[in-house]
Structure formats: C-alpha cells, structure tokens
Amino acid sequence: MSGAPLLTVRDLVAGYGNAAPVLRSVSFDVEPGSITAVVGANGAGKTTLMRALSGLIRPAAGELRFDDVDLREVPVERRVRHGLAHVPQGHGVVAELTVDENLRLGGLWRRDRADARRAVAEVYEMFEPLALRRRHAGHQLSGGERQMLALGRALVGRPRLLLLDEPSLGLAPKAVAQTMALLRRLRDESAVAVLLAEQSLRGALSVADRGIVMSQGQLVFTAPAKDLRDNPHLRQLYLGF
Template sequence: MTKALLEVRGLDVDYGAVRALRGVDLSVERGSVTAVLGANGAGKTTLLRALSGLLRPASGTIELDGRDLTRAAVERIVRLGVAHVPQSGGVITELTVAENLRLGGLWRGDRAALARRIDEMYALFPPLAERRSLPAATLSGGERQMLALARALTGSPRLLLVDEPSLGLAPRVVARLMAVLRRLCDEDGRTVLLVEQNARSALSIADRAIVLDLGAVVAAEPAATIAADDRLRHAYLGF
C-alpha cells in the first residue's frame, strides 16, 4: 500500500510534430487529490489523454497499481478502473441523461449493480434525476459537467482523471464541483487527478500539485507549499 496508485516516469508525448510533454514524472497517492496546474498549452490535457490511452507516448512508462499501461488500448485502461472526464464533459448530447449514465457503467456487465450506482448518482446530483429522460442537449453547462462526472462514477473507477471541470462555470458551481471531488476521496476512497487552469480552486481541495510549463514539470509539491510560493504563483498560476 505504500506504492502510489499511478506512477508516471519520464513521459514524452508528441502532438503532431511538436513535443507536448518532456520527461514528465508524476506519482499519485491512493485516496488523494492531485492537481495538475499550468497555463494554456502547458500540456495538461495531453497528459490526461496519454494516461487514458487516447495518445501514444513516444517514451516513458505509465503504471497503475504496478501494471504497465504505457501502450494499452483505451478500452483496456477503462476496464482497469481509470475514468477520464474530458474537457467540457463530453456528454453525448443526442442521448438522454439516463442513457449517458448507463453508458459509463455498461462495461462492468453487472446490471443490478449499475442500476444501484445510477440511483446513487441521482441522489448525489438531484438536477440530473429531474431530467433523466431528457436529451443531454437540454442541460446547462454545470449540469453537463455533473453528468460527465456522474457518468464516470457509474463505472466505479479507482482513478478519476478530470480535465478542467471549472471551464465556463459560475464560481458557485465550481465550488460545489470541487467539494464533490474532495468527498469522493475522503468518503469513497477514490483517487483524483485534476487538471485545472483555475489554480486557486484546484489548490483549495488538492493534497499535492504539479505545475507544468511548456510540457515539463517545474514543481511537484504539497498543495499548501505551492499555494504559499509567490514566485510559482506569479510565474505560472496567474494569481
């Protein structure tokens, strides 16, 4: 149990002709929230896409619980308990709210457990319950983000990768989402890797944080240390 849940070593990822990540090291402790911070274009989204198998790393290793995922297919990574909530949620607007939720847990193949998980999600996010049979296109931005998060949770993932959940949302909604992410760790023992441009919100719930700049890690410290480091904050985090 001492070993980290997610262990990334020397990760290089190319995006077309551009090297988007260079030698990234990252370890994410079980049951913690780790924030990935940095400016636009620092490589945060690329990191998540490499972790979930959407991008093939050029070199380096990714291990989940000691198992090598570096070149595994997306479908296999999902089945090992990694859920990726992409930027702006990625809910499928043509499907209903209930169908989106069901989709997130279908791969487990256990209908009764899936139905239970979906009911839990409705309890956790009441606005989704009211709109369960409506197309996801009718949801507001905040509700879509809730739906995307709930959909990821119906698969009961061990590791949740969340990409900029605060994007385009009102501060009050952001605060609620952040509180939910924190609760997932504290109460359900899930592990969260949170990519955020909104560093202040992310640091308010994170245990640790790394700061990316031009694809390289420039800091990896406890969240409180980074929040207290004026030089880092001014240079990379914009607050």
C-alpha cells in the same frame, strides 16, 4: 497517504504525429485516495498528459503504471476496466441522449449489471439535479448539470482514478465551487483518487492534496498544495498570482 502509488509516471514523452513532443520527461506519482492538481497556462501540456494516460495518444517514451499494470500494454477501451476513467475537456456528454441514457452508457461494459444499476442510483442520490432531469436530453442541461452528468457517468464505472481535464471550463463561479466540493467528497467518502488538470488555480489548489506545475510540456515544480496556496513567493513564481 502511504503504500505504493496508484499511478506512476516516469520520464513520459508524448505528442502528436511527427511534430516535436509536447510532453518532455514528465515524472510524478498519484497516491490512492488523493487529489493531485496539474496546473499551468494554456499550452503547458495538461490535456496532452490526460490523453496519454487514458490511451487516446501513444507515448513516444517513458513508463506508465497503474496499480502495477503497465498501461502501455493496455488498449484505450480496456483501461476503464482497470479502474481508470477520463472526463475530457468539454465534459464528454452525449447531447442527444437523456441523462439516464448517458449514465447507463457509463456502465454498458460492466458484467455486474446489478451493481451498474446501483451505481446509477447512487449518482442520482449524489446529484439531485440529475435525478430531477433524468428524462431531459444532454443539450437541455446547464453547464453545471452537464459537468455533474459527465462525472456521474464516469462514476458508474466504479473508477479508482478519475482523470479530469478542465472540469471548470465555461462554468459560473458557483458551479466551479460545487464541482470542487464534489471532488473533495469523492476523495473523503469513496476514496477515489483524482488527477485534476485545471486553469482555475485557486479552486484546484483549494481541494488538492498535491500540486504539479507544468510549463511548456515539462514539470517545473511539485509540492503539497497547501505550500503553493500559502506561499506568495511560490505562487507568483510558478503560477503568476
């Protein structure tokens, strides 16, 4: 990885209402075409971080820059136009809509209608189970298929950075492995950068280039993911396994 970061976060402070901040002075970078895993226990602040980056909550302080654009000045509904896509915890599928309708929903904002249609076709090529069930409603899909659909809908917008919040939540081990393999494929074949918040530590670190460890709203350690995977002392100290 070289050149300027795609995402720059500096001294980020964020939370909810008048309560004490959940995130306190969080700083890190995401490089283009990389996978960065944000790991930590429940309550570490991973979901709050994703919501602050996508604009669902307004930071109290700090700097957020995406490809040199000040995200603090960009409304949540326009961040996707800059190439930032957020797949929230719980997959974000509209259960009443069909697979095809969900995918087309991901490209409604795009002016290039022809490319939006191509993007939907590419998702069907990438996810054969979705192509076979394109007329099925979201609630008829398995957990793994819903995860494919949520990712596919985000990809229809041609993002440069995917924010994924607990994509393995509730999935069987085989589906988790398939999801992680897909993220590696997106990075390697499409140069899409991924910021991945996960409790599935082994899975996340198996595909990530870099690991960010959070605890109680603070970034406590960052290192190449390989160092966290291969160093038992670091894993036990920061991740508990």
